[in-house]
Amino acid sequence: MRSLALGPLLVALAVPVAAGAAGSATPAPADAPPPALAEANIARVVAPTPARPRLDGPATRTIAAVAPLAHGQTQLRVVDRRELDGRWFVRVLLPERPNGAAVWVAADRVVLLRTRWHVYVDRRARRLTITRGGRPVRSARVVVGAPRSPTPAGEFAISERVAQRSADEFVGPWVLAITAFSGTYQQFDGGPGRVAIHGRGGASLSDPLGTARSHGCVRVTNALIRWMARHLQAGVPVTIR
Numbered sequence: 001m002r003s004l005a006l007g008p009l010l011v012a013l014a015v016p017v018a019a020g021a022a023g024s025a026t027p028a029p030a031d032a033p034p035p036a037l038a039e040a041n042i043a044r045v046v047a048p049t050p051a052r053p054r055l056d057g058p059a060t061r062t063i064a065a066v067a068p069l070a071h072g073q074t075q076l077r078v079v080d081r082r083e084l085d086g087r088w089f090v091r092v093l094l095p096e097r098p099n100g101a102a103v104w105v106a107a108d109r110v111v112l113l114r115t116r117w118h119v120y121v122d123r124r125a126r127r128l129t130i131t132r133g134g135r136p137v138r139s140a141r142v143v144v145g146a147p148r149s150p151t152p153a154g155e156f157a158i159s160e161r162v163a164q165r166s167a168d169e170f171v172g173p174w175v176l177a178i179t180a181f182s183g184t185y186q187q188f189d190g191g192p193g194r195v196a197i198h199g200r201g202g203a204s205l206s207d208p209l210g211t212a213r214s215h216g217c218v219r220v221t222n223a224l225i226r227w228m229a230r231h232l233q234a235g236v237p238v239t240i241r
Contacts, residue, residue: 033081033088040081040112042235043092045074049110051103055082055089063105067234069160069177075235077157077179081107095159095179095194099152117232119158119197121218121240123151126210128197128220130228138227141210143200143219149184151216152195156180156238161229164199172199172222174229178238182216197238199225 032038050059067074076092079102083089088107093100116133123144130138145151156179167173175198182193199222200207207213209221218240220228 031083037081037088037107037112039114041078041237042113042115043076043078043090043105044111044113045076046111049105051105053103055084055104067160070162072160072234075233077235077237093157093179095177097181099154099180115233115236117236119236119238121151123153123240126212128218138224140220140224143207143209143214144212145214145216146212149182149215151218151240152180152183153240154180156240158232158234158236158238160234167199167222168201170202170204172201172225174199174225176228180240184216188215
């Protein structure tokens with residue numbers, strides 16, 4: 001059941017131990033996730049959490065509760081959920097190479113959230129669309145990766161929101177790092193080639209919206225990136241096609 005509303009964006013979901021609610025006239029099948037778990041699409045890591053690459057394998061790493069760039073709470077996109085030996089696990093996307101890297105964490109070790117927001121980037125149309133509950137809320141032309149450094153396609157998520165010192169910087173006032181990495185650059189500008197959605201300032205203003213001239217990032221207007229930073233939290237799904 002829903003236990004806590006976090007503004008208009010996220011709803012925290014309590015996960016019952018049993019698959020069906022007590023006293024339910026039509027309990028869910030034994031292999032179906034509890035309703036709250038089935039609805040969840042973000043996992044908030046609140047303490048160092050063991051993670052396993054394979055559901056039936058051992059935990060080989062620990063996910064930190066604090067994200068590395070802006071030091072906010074770690075929130076990861078949930079892409080699957082499974083039951084093993086009476087315990088539910090969720091598969092979460094990681095902000096690391098290779099693109100699509102994911103691990104399993106126990107559902108009872110994280111706070112499960114549901115967001116209705118989704119970001120879509122159409123590379124051919126060079127357009128970004130934001131939906132809420134499946135309905136478009138914002139749509140705008142953007143700058144995408146150049147042919148030699150294309151914006152990677154796939155299913156990703158916002159991993160962190162990083163405020164910049166000045167809106168006049170190349171990336172504008174905000175950088176929304178996503179769980180995608182460049183296929184061209186292993187290292188770029190001192191970082192690991194991480195792809196982001198960010199604003200525009202300085203020299204980046206010379207590349208018109210609707211063009212393919214970036215190193216792989218998606219550039220939007222400063223007005224839009226400020227709106228996105230206000231409304232979209234870490235873990236919000238991002239689909240690039």
